Amino acid sequence: MDWLFTFPHLDDAILTATKKSIDESFRAFTRAYGDLIETLFYPLQLFLNFCEHFMTDTPWPLILLLLLGTAWIASRSWKVVAGTFAILFVIGFLGMWTDTMKTVSMIFVSTIIAVVIGLPIGIALSRSERLRRLINPVLDIMQTMPSFVYLIPVVMLLGIGKVPGLIAVVIYALPPMIRMTDLGIRLVDRDVLEAADAFGSSSGQKLLKVQLPLAMPNIMAGINQTIMMTLAMVVVAAMIGVQGLGQPVLKAIANQYFTLGMFNGFAIVGIAVIFDRVSQAYGLRLQKHREVVHG
Amino acid sequence: MAEDAHAAFGVRIRNLYKIFGPYPERHIAAIKAGMSKAELNEKHHHVLGLRNINIEMPAGGIHVIMGLSGSGKSTLIRHINRLIDPSFGEILVGDQDVVTMAPDELRDFRRHKTAMVFQKFALLPHRTVLDNTVYGLEIQGVPRARQVDAAMRWIERVGLKGFEKRYPNQLSGGMQQRVGLARALTNDAPILLMDEAYSALDPLIRVDMQTVLLDIQKEVRKTIVFITHDLDEALRLGDQIAILRDGEVVQHGTSQDIVLNPADDYVANFVRQVNRGRVVRTASAMTALSPDAAAGLPTIAGDVTVEEAARALRAHQADALTVVDTAGKPIGRITMRDVLTTLFPMPES
Numbered sequence A: 001m002d003w004l005f006t007f008p009h010l011d012d013a014i015l016t017a018t019k020k021s022i023d024e025s026f027r028a029f030t031r032a033y034g035d036l037i038e039t040l041f042y043p044l045q046l047f048l049n050f051c052e053h054f055m056t057d058t059p060w061p062l063i064l065l066l067l068l069g070t071a072w073i074a075s076r077s078w079k080v081v082a083g084t085f086a087i088l089f090v091i092g093f094l095g096m097w098t099d100t101m102k103t104v105s106m107i108f109v110s111t112i113i114a115v116v117i118g119l120p121i122g123i124a125l126s127r128s129e130r131l132r133r134l135i136n137p138v139l140d141i142m143q144t145m146p147s148f149v150y151l152i153p154v155v156m157l158l159g160i161g162k163v164p165g166l167i168a169v170v171i172y173a174l175p176p177m178i179r180m181t182d183l184g185i186r187l188v189d190r191d192v193l194e195a196a197d198a199f200g201s202s203s204g205q206k207l208l209k210v211q212l213p214l215a216m217p218n219i220m221a222g223i224n225q226t227i228m229m230t231l232a233m234v235v236v237a238a239m240i241g242v243q244g245l246g247q248p249v250l251k252a253i254a255n256q257y258f259t260l261g262m263f264n265g266f267a268i269v270g271i272a273v274i275f276d277r278v279s280q281a282y283g284l285r286l287q288k289h290r291e292v293v294h295g
Numbered sequence B: 001m002a003e004d005a006h007a008a009f010g011v012r013i014r015n016l017y018k019i020f021g022p023y024p025e026r027h028i029a030a031i032k033a034g035m036s037k038a039e040l041n042e043k044h045h046h047v048l049g050l051r052n053i054n055i056e057m058p059a060g061g062i063h064v065i066m067g068l069s070g071s072g073k074s075t076l077i078r079h080i081n082r083l084i085d086p087s088f089g090e091i092l093v094g095d096q097d098v099v100t101m102a103p104d105e106l107r108d109f110r111r112h113k114t115a116m117v118f119q120k121f122a123l124l125p126h127r128t129v130l131d132n133t134v135y136g137l138e139i140q141g142v143p144r145a146r147q148v149d150a151a152m153r154w155i156e157r158v159g160l161k162g163f164e165k166r167y168p169n170q171l172s173g174g175m176q177q178r179v180g181l182a183r184a185l186t187n188d189a190p191i192l193l194m195d196e197a198y199s200a201l202d203p204l205i206r207v208d209m210q211t212v213l214l215d216i217q218k219e220v221r222k223t224i225v226f227i228t229h230d231l232d233e234a235l236r237l238g239d240q241i242a243i244l245r246d247g248e249v250v251q252h253g254t255s256q257d258i259v260l261n262p263a264d265d266y267v268a269n270f271v272r273q274v275n276r277g278r279v280v281r282t283a284s285a286m287t288a289l290s291p292d293a294a295a296g297l298p299t300i301a302g303d304v305t306v307e308e309a310a311r312a313l314r315a316h317q318a319d320a321l322t323v324v325d326t327a328g329k330p331i332g333r334i335t336m337r338d339v340l341t342t343l344f345p346m347p348e349s
């Protein structure tokens, strides 16, 4: 009756051998191409370093002004700017300025990369039903696969550091960018597209002058979600060596430093709130004249 | 010169068929052999859009296409700039066949030869009135200064001066459609396609916009294709009217032809409510000149409406008027009795 209580499965020896041989070949691949791949990602490393140095080496009053200025330009709302100032002030006052700036720089770079990759893919999806059917499951996997799992091959290939952390973050944060771009373009009013066609727009003109501008509110919502997801990855990324607010949290977990954990946790929440409010206010401002109104 | 260029762009539609569905080519033969729209739909799940359309639209006129909802009006007008591809047939604009154009040829054709006004306006909501109006020129790559010059001229002409910085959703429906019209006119294309352009407007604004169109047409002399399901609008605007029913042309002629000789009950139904006095011309209502024509009667032109003849009869306190042709030669006589017969024809027994 033994077989009733154990699910019939491959012989353990075979399983182990299979896993081992796959691991072996991946390791071989890593040994052969690891350096090459690392070189390919080197520009990214430089960009990351540049942004981080800029954020941490520039005198804090300038950075503060820069952040507040950005908040103003995007939101045109004194409330949002005042909120931003309050949060940043508390963060700095509690001694987390440098870590926060490292995290902000990481989020900035991840978001830019997610947009640079996600926007064209989203546009491509909106144009081809077949491609969409193909890519959609991949996006589902990217979103549901526990991030630790795809950290393994990334770390094997690139080791510990900022770039593998960035890659892990981008993989996680990319799907909403792609989905919202695709959705936004698909939702563009058919009548307006027909008008663009009737005036003889080329497909590039249609994209740049009609589809993207009208999809912008949705694209902004995608960017907003992407930012929130990069923030959610801050602690995970810290595990593979990304500096910033995640590292103290890890330290706090390991050593049961309750207050340290709380402070850094709230700092993450604080910048999440800033990014969210600023990008949403910007999205709203974009939307002001965009609804099609008849009659 | 400009007139010559425009004169060359009449529209001729020949043997045009449109079947909607995945395999139109499989059914075109059966349709030509006379299969009905209903049968095509029930047995083969394809929709007959248009059947054997033949229409000549000489350059420089307003050609109205009329019909009830679903009769194929939008389908037909979209064939002229090939927003819809035909299943069979020819569409000749000037001497170009629209059907055989390659994609970039077609794009060029749309940029320079046609402009369109839409029922739901289809303005770009993220652009101001001015930026909407320049759209056609912008995609042609015309320098911005010239775009703005042309656009401002038409914005002013349609009565929107001072609104060029507004966004479409800040304007009323009537104003939005003025933008639609200005956008189309700024393109300065010889052919203007208007798909129920005024159907979404309320009656007063509608009449107003008809006047704007008629006034502008006196200057620009474009070939206008105007779709409506409102007969009064059709009669007011149309030099020629084509009536569609279930994808077929049931009658094509001047407004007077259609009112005086409706081809079938469908058309007769349309024209029943019409004020015939505003459509029928004196030349059609008069009694042809008899040899003993009394001279000395007041005269009236043969191409004015019967309503105006009635007004003249009243003004002159006369029993009859002499109808004269454009050269001033008497061709007939119209009496109050003729007027009444025209306005209230005997019901057919």
Ligand SMILES: Nc1ncnc2c1ncn2[C@@H]1O[C@H](COP(=O)(O)OP(=O)(O)OP(=O)(O)O)[C@@H](O)[C@H]1O
Residues within 6 Å of the ligand: B020, B021, B047, B048, B049, B067, B068, B069, B070, B071, B072, B073, B074, B075, B076, B229
């Ligand atoms: N893309 C399409 N696929 C299938 N059938 C269509 C398509 N477009 C139009 N039709 C059908 O073709 C017929 C004519 O439609 P069309 O839109 O030309 O009518 P219309 O005269 O413009 O009506 P309305 O006054 O309501 O605008 C209708 O039966 C419609 O259902």
Ligand SMILES: [Mg+2]
Residues within 6 Å of the ligand: B073, B074, B075, B196
């Ligand atoms: Mg229609």
